[in-house]
Amino acid sequence: MIQVQAVQPEKTTESSVVFSVRDLNVYYGEFRAVRDASFDINENEITAFIGPSGCGKTTVLRCLNRMNDFIETARVEGKIEYHGVDLYDPQVNSNEVRRRIGMVFQKPNPFPKSIFDNVAYGAKLSGRFSKSEIDEVVENALRQAALWDEVKDRLKASALGLSGGQQQRLCIARCIAVKPDVILMDEPCSALDPIATARIEDLMQEIKKDFSIIIVTHNMQQAARVSDRTAFFTTEINPESDRRTGVLVEVDSTRKIFSMPSDERTELYVTGRFG
Amino acid sequence: MTAVELSSNDLRSREKGTGSLVLGFGLLVAVTFTLLSLFVLLARIFTQAIPAFRERGSDFITDTIGSEPGISGIWPGLFGSFGIGVGVLLLAVPLGLAAAIYLEEYAKPTRFNRFVIVNIRNLAGVPAVIYGVLGLIIFVGWLKPITNGGSVIAAALTLSVLVLPVIIITGMEAIRSVPTGIREAGYGVGATRWEVTRDHVLPYAMPGILTGTVLALSRALGEAAPLIMIGAITGLLPETSLTGKFTAIPMLIYNWSGRPDSAGGAIGWSNSAAAAGLVLLVLVIAFNLTGVLLRQKFEKKRVGT
Ligand SMILES: Nc1ncnc2c1ncn2[C@@H]1O[C@H](COP(=O)(O)OP(=O)(O)OP(=O)(O)O)[C@@H](O)[C@H]1O
């Protein structure tokens, strides 16, 4: 089993590429959910995925850390390179992939364990920290996730006793503690109030120097506020069946997507006249 | 804007008709009937068992089977039942749990696997006597070199097979009830399938698994039919051993209940049978209580103390 190696990424003009996705097609059984998506994700940037419901944002996101392996019917075609390594190479260890490419889910999903154990879990599994280091890892992760002050006196208390916003920040801390390279966030703020949302957005700006982040969001302002680049997906009538298939319309700098997108569909969507 | 017109009738309960009265009465009768029959059963066991305990005291537990109710005890039966219980715990529970984990977490939903699962469900409904036939052929016959024929070991094996489907099915249901979010959270930080199963799925499913275990154990301790098939004896049994002749409490109850009470002694066989039944009842209740306590412990853990 070869480990995914952080091959020295080649420098492009802007910044180096973390993911290079070419002709990605994703099927659920016979149904093609995403058609021919090709895009690059840059290092230490925040990329937003936007688009109407059902256009395949979650599906594409879950391909990037092989989370789709757990959906029996899902099938991935095309090429996804992570720092130059083919993610779907049979010799790649998918657990190692998920350790390097962390994920924050739409619904906060803390383990039914203590706050400390939640954050420590992945770090402990990775086997890269000694027992005495774990305390420090947990504290740092909680600080980075802007949760430390609220929970430092009750680390042994159940994570389920936290509020929704706190739980989501805990999930971010749990993700950070593993020291991933990329963080995938699937609508991380959809269950949160504006204050908790603002905290998580601040947090993203804070941590983007250490991680590359991809965030799926339905909130156009959020995409405009936090992201450097934006990918717009939409649905199209499928040539092979009458169900709608997700397609990637364009990827560009967030400013360009929101001010003068090259595709008309993008403009209709970001100005709120469609979807 | 029009105000909402609300008459005083709109919020009144509609549960006043004759239909709901009849339903309520019917339910009450059902509950009463159930409780009453349970009460009669318990009362009869108690009143019948008390003379036996008064006459025999703790000797009833520690004595071997005698030719008269007045000198008879249940020790060989206890030994056999204990052996069966331990066998089920050591054999059927780990095996059934492993099967449940495999079928839920690892097996792909192929046609063949679905077929297997359906048949495990069917096996749970197969009458106990049939398992007795199976035990007689396989464990008493083919595996004689290991079991030495109709021994406690053969009985434990037979009853383990009998309760295996129950353990697998309850285990699978417990595992299936674990929220996907917890699994994905584990995978999301790089845990392997086994690590997720061990650290998150099993602890979360433990209360349900324990319920299945208690159910299976109670069932195994109460069965007499398969034991008759594999040759549990009901006469005198001075020696207890793992590989020799054996009996179990349900066998004693079954056999003693059928014997005529002689006019002579202070107690009859029916008293001994009732007393043995009471012992079995206490055993099963003790197991259930242990199960409930363990459940609570795991449920507390689930919330994360
Ligand atoms: N596990 C699955 N099995 C079958 N079809 C699925 C599965 N998950 C998603 N789909 C289908 O794939 C398409 C894309 O779904 P996906 O969840 O990726 O959309 P999305 O863009 O994330 O939508 P939303 O914004 O509502 O979250 C949809 O048509 C959906 O019905």
Ligand SMILES: [Mg+2]
């Ligand atoms: Mg989605």
